[in-house]
Amino acid sequence: MKQPNGQQIISLFEQWAPKSLAVEGDSIGLQIGTLNKSVSKVLVTLDVNPKVVQEAVELGCELIIAHHPPIYRKMKNMRTDLPQGRLVEQLIKHDIAVYAAHTNLDIATGGxxxxxxxxxxxxxxxxxxxxTAEKLMKLAVYTPKESTEQVRDALANAGAGQIGDYTNCSFTSPGEGRFKPSASADPYIGKANELAVVEEDKLEVVFPISIKNRVLKALLTSHPYEEPAYDLLLMDLEVNEKxxxxxxxxxxxxxxxxxxxxxxxxxxxxxxxxxxxxxxxxxxxxxxxxxxxxxxxxxxxxxxxxxxxxxxxxxxxxxxxxxxxxxxxxxxxxESIMKTGVADYMNTACIEKKLTCSFIPSKLSTEPFQLI
Missing domain, CATH: 3.40.1390.30 (NIF3 (NGG1p interacting factor 3)-like)
Structure with missing residues (x-):
């Protein structure tokens, strides 16, 4: 187990609720303080007000994750004799950073x-x-028969070939490949300046566009040819709807x-x-x-x-x-339901990553209305 810094904590959080999910113009991300410090305790709250900050101080928290951004509209000044400026002052004095996850946490799966x-x-x-949604891409690559499974496994491990609840999906068709290596080539099969005829498989997989670089890296690393031949097509189909x-x-x-x-x-x-x-x-x-x-x-x-x-x-x-x-x-x-939801998710994620950091749901209600 190791002590994480704020950057590591937020990187882990954003794997669940990335900023890219937020609606345009939403005030999200780090709003006050710095993430370049060790973090052992995080307070999770719906809102940030003076009582919540005091709660964080008493618990020894170095970071607050809030659903509602404390700085939602552009600030014209930082006057500490006014409520918002005084709140920021209180946080900075106690070296408590505030990170806001608003519509990205609304939209995230499990959010x-x-x-x-x-x-x-x-x-x-x-x-x-x-x-939001992601376009699907299709990769068709030509491999010598003895290397097909090696390449297929590498692509699957990179995340290619997932369709709904199914993984390792691919299609293979046999064929004949022809090529003539030049004098400066270093061919896996064949000889320089001689036409080579090879039994090959055409291997096809689909994947979301966001992992294209990872899939191509897996292809080039696992493929035996010096210059693999492949097609990359953008499809009309979409996945990962949010x-x-x-x-x-x-x-x-x-x-x-x-x-x-x-x-x-x-x-x-x-x-x-x-x-x-x-x-x-x-x-x-x-x-x-x-x-x-x-x-x-x-x-x-x-x-x-x-x-x-x-x-x-x-x-x-x-x-x-x-x-x-x-x-x-x-x-x-x-929306205060997010306090226990985020704390539970992040406590589990930190245990899996062997990080020693506790996420604590705020016990305070920030509901401004009273029923009389």
Whole structure:
């Protein structure tokens, strides 16, 4: 086991929730302090406020991972007699860095929206609004028969040949290769200035474009030829779809009134706001943590009977009524489910990497509203 620095911790985190997943313009990443230091404890929180900073100080944390960026809009000054400047001052004085993972954590597999879908017992869960996907590439390479398995294994180990739940997928067809090495060549088969005829296999695999360099490196390292012949094609097919919100089904249909009670209990909130007839039958459920006002129509098009989201505006609620989409609003603070979710994921990841760092979910509620 070894003590990691902040860079190693965030590199591990971003393998799960890379910055590339975030929606354009989102304020994510390191916001305050430095990652160039040893980190033994990390506080995971929904928001960063003075009480959360004090909690981090008392726990001895060197880093805070927050879902809501403390610096969301451009700062015009850094006045320590004003709340935001005073917060930054408090963090810097105690040498506590703050890293924000916002929409990238919403979108990531196993992130905020998957945690909410799990808490609500949804089955057959799918993405509600796709935001990113990767193009597939196809590699066709020609190898001497005795080297086909060697090259196939190397490509599979590099990640090529994965289709859905299947790995090591490939196609092989036999053929005849012809080539004449020049005088300056160093051929694996054949002699300089003589035409060689070789029994070869055409080996084909597909892979997401993001691992192209890794796959090509594996090919060139494993292939016996000095100059392997291969084709690389960009396909129209997409994989690794990611997006905002989740939609799934309940094991059994219930009324809107019954399901509102379930949401209230499962997400541990004191009340929910409900739009729609309370006796409406609910089975298909869409959920989006945070402010989901822009996604009313998206949830309806996806076939949801009810949409669970926070910060519902009055006129958007009327729009939902008009299109006969039920809505349950348990508040924005339900995203605090990420505290235990992130802490559990990162504690496990650090154990697997033999890193001695503890991730601690904040015990403080940053919910600003009170029910009277």
């Amino acid at each position: 905020v929206n998957d945690l909410l879908a799990d808490a609500l017992h949804l089955k057959n869960v799918e993405i509600m609004e796709q935001t 997006g905002l919100g989740r939609i799934g089904t309940l094991p059994n249909p219930v009324t809107l009134s019954e399901y509102a009670q379930t949401v209230k209990q499962q997400l541990q909130v004191p009340f929910v706001r409900v739009v729609g007839p309370l006796d409406k039958t609910i089975q298909k459920v869409a959920v989006l943590g945070g402010d989901g006002n822009k996604y009313i129509q998206t949830a309806k098009r996806a076939g949801a009977d009810v949409f669970i989201t926070g910060d519902l505006y009055f006129h958007v609620a009327q729009d939902a009524e008009a299109i006969e989409l039920a809505v349950i609003d348990p508040g924005h603070h339900i």
